[in-house]
Amino acid sequence: MMIEIAGKDDGAGIVAVTSHIDVFTREEKDCVTELWQEYIAHGAQASGYTFLVAREAGEVAGYACYGPRSLTTGTFDLFWIAVDPHGRRKGLGRELLAQVEKEVRRAGGRLVFVETSGLEKYGPTRDFYLGTGYTREAVIKDFYAAGDDLVIFTKHVR
Amino acid sequence: MMIEIAGKDDGAGIVAVTSHIDVFTREEKDCVTELWQEYIAHGAQASGYTFLVAREAGEVAGYACYGPRSLTTGTFDLFWIAVDPHGRRKGLGRELLAQVEKEVRRAGGRLVFVETSGLEKYGPTRDFYLGTGYTREAVIKDFYAAGDDLVIFTKHVR
Numbered sequence: 563m564m565i566e567i568a569g570k571d572d573g574a575g576i577v578a579v580t581s582h583i584d585v586f587t588r589e590e591k592d593c594v595t596e597l598w599q600e601y602i603a604h605g606a607q608a609s610g611y612t613f614l615v616a617r618e619a620g621e622v623a624g625y626a627c628y629g630p631r632s633l634t635t636g637t638f639d640l641f642w643i644a645v646d647p648h649g650r651r652k653g654l655g656r657e658l659l660a661q662v663e664k665e666v667r668r669a670g671g672r673l674v675f676v677e678t679s680g681l682e683k684y685g686p687t688r689d690f691y692l693g694t695g696y697t698r699e700a701v702i703k704d705f706y707a708a709g710d711d712l713v714i715f716t717k718h719v720r
Numbered sequence: 721m722m723i724e725i726a727g728k729d730d731g732a733g734i735v736a737v738t739s740h741i742d743v744f745t746r747e748e749k750d751c752v753t754e755l756w757q758e759y760i761a762h763g764a765q766a767s768g769y770t771f772l773v774a775r776e777a778g779e780v781a782g783y784a785c786y787g788p789r790s791l792t793t794g795t796f797d798l799f800w801i802a803v804d805p806h807g808r809r810k811g812l813g814r815e816l817l818a819q820v821e822k823e824v825r826r827a828g829g830r831l832v833f834v835e836t837s838g839l840e841k842y843g844p845t846r847d848f849y850l851g852t853g854y855t856r857e858a859v860i861k862d863f864y865a866a867g868d869d870l871v872i873f874t875k876h877v878r
Contacts, residue, residue, distance in 0.1 A: 589791055633747055635865040673862060700858030702874060704831060707793040716860060 565661045568613035575622025579646045623649040626658045636672035663719045680711030691715040723819045726771035733780025737804045781807040794830035821877045838869030849873040
């Protein structure tokens with residue numbers, strides 16, 4: 563397994579992994595594609611998005627997308643992190659997240675900021691952040707929709 | 721006093737008001753200009769930003785900028801609200817905010833989401849939200865910078 567900064571040829575693999583993530587809505591899948599297109603068209607600096615990919619036997623098995631939050635000094639958003647269901651329980655998500663934190667540090671970052679949903683189906687996602695050193699900082703009721711709360715996790719990475 | 725959807729000719733007035741807001745940093749002022757340019761170039765729908773202006777004797781005395789938060793159903797960000805220091809204590813800010821809420825309702829929105837700073841100089845801003853029916857929902861330590869917290873306010877507008 564290898565984690566690297568994603569290149570143009572990883573687009574198909576990222577779209578394929580995304581299509582396998584059942585908890586993502588249509589809008590969320592489209593959002594991943596939009597961020598990917600921005601990243602490929604304009605680069606990490608101008609787009610504000612960086613994609614990392616985890617490859618297994620040459621195939622994209624997972625990815626993460628992060629970028630600096632504007633108007634902050636050293637806070638980075640983790641926009642997306644996804645691992646193909648076939649590749650789960652191998653620690654791929656943890657390794658991807660650790661690499662994001664390493665890249666954030668390298669870019670001078672201090673804080674990783676994660677927004678996720680309070681829905682039951684996102685329970686494993688929330689457990690994932692709690693198990694990787696993130697703090698559940700806030701819950702905003704009915705943020706995504708009535709009955710669908712925003713849960714904010716953060717981690718100081720310095 | 722009149723509050724209206726901003727048009728192309730309001731750009732100079734919005735820039736002028738912004739330049740008088742001492743608590744805004746250089747980056748924040750530039751951000752207002754960027755959002756304004758997006759709004760004027762692509763319109764509210766495509767840019768995701770709408771500007772309202774408050775006019776007094778034909779001059780822009782204040783403005784607000786808001787837009788729907790992507791991936792939510794009915795949550796709107798209030799990005800900026802500013803009143804020229806000469807026009808303060810006349811309730812202009814409150815009227816602008818009430819008009820934003822009315823426009824959000826008209827657009828099918830439920831929730832207004834506000835991010836501001838925990839710095840001492842933003843005390844009047846936080847008091848303004850508390851005094852207009854907003855709830856202080858969360859504080860994210862060191863979000864903007866070490867020692868500069870994010871304070872989240874929300875209001876259900878239905």
